[in-house]
Amino acid sequence: MTDELDDMGRTREDRWASLLRDANAGGRASYVQFLNDIAPVLRGIIAARCGRPKEDCEDILQNVLIAIHEKRHTWRDGEPVGPWAYAIARYKTVDAMRLSMRRPTVSYDGTELDIVDEASHDPTAAADLDRLLGKLDATSALIVRQIRLEGRTAEEVGRTLGMTPGAVRVALHRAMAKLSALAVADQTEQSGKARE
């Protein structure tokens, strides 16, 4: 609204553009700085959109960051970075809300996925987990098994799979999100069957 705000917006935009340009050329430090820089702004946008406290929106934020990572080639040098990233955040927020409306208790951050912890001592939970893991692709299932159940580190698993530890962590994050969605869908299905 004021000149001052406008100026601040412009310098931030310039900084993001130069960081992202650098990142697209392979600059990891610039990339991490860009993501760290933009994450709080995105967190605000997501919170405003999903109408829940900021802490609850962290899983959506992580999905947005992964989407920005996977779609970073859709930013064209010369176009503003802010609106581009905000559009991704809006898209992913709407997407997450649509999903959570369909499945009211879905959790994207797989850490609350009790079944994975229970699986180590409860035989039915272990069988359930096996079934759910069977629905993932082989690599994802292997990563979940080795890190979550056997307690191995991303570095170790990365070495056996020939992936960087970072790639393993991202794959784990995605696999856990998918697994929670599967678990909830599974539960709804089971309770549906029980009602019949």
Added chain:
Amino acid sequence: MNTDDLIKSLGSELTPLPRGYLTRQIATGLLAGLVGTSALFVAFWGVRSDLIGIVSDLALFAKTVLPLVLACLALFWLHATARPAGRSGATRLIWGIPLALILLVAMTLVTTPGDAWPMALRGKSIVTCLISIPVLSVPILIGLLAALRRGAPEHPALCGAVAGLGAGAAAATVYSVYCIENSPLFYASWYSLAVLAVAGCGGILGYFFLRW
């Protein structure tokens, strides 16, 4: 997982991007589709024998050039809809096509006697036209949609529809050199209908296949 850790992971996974990656993907998809469409066209349709007159006859010329221009504009528009917050000047220019069609039809209505209108509109090949354009657009639409999987459309259905518009218009361009109809009344109606149908199909396909 903690967000800071995720950011670090993403950073360690970073690889340099080739320049103009998405543009090249779309161009490749388009090219592959055009090869398929051309092969179909040569095998089952072929160029009409009296095509030489095309440049001298405005109505005949427009039958090929209008869909060609529409296809080009649709591709620019497509490139914009495939990117978050993407913009393109082509979005506005594209309205020139219906405008040009209306002008062309109005000119034809003035120069053609009223009792010849129904015949000009009906022509001899409505069914062929309505089947050929969608069929010829299939390879191009597939090529474009495959490329767009790498994009990030904010509105997948719109993006698919624009891909359909481009594929339909490109198919209409190719079909126009086979088509024996000369009256703008014919092609302004039936070509448009066929292209819009392809756009509609593209929209439906986009809704399902272009989510990300």
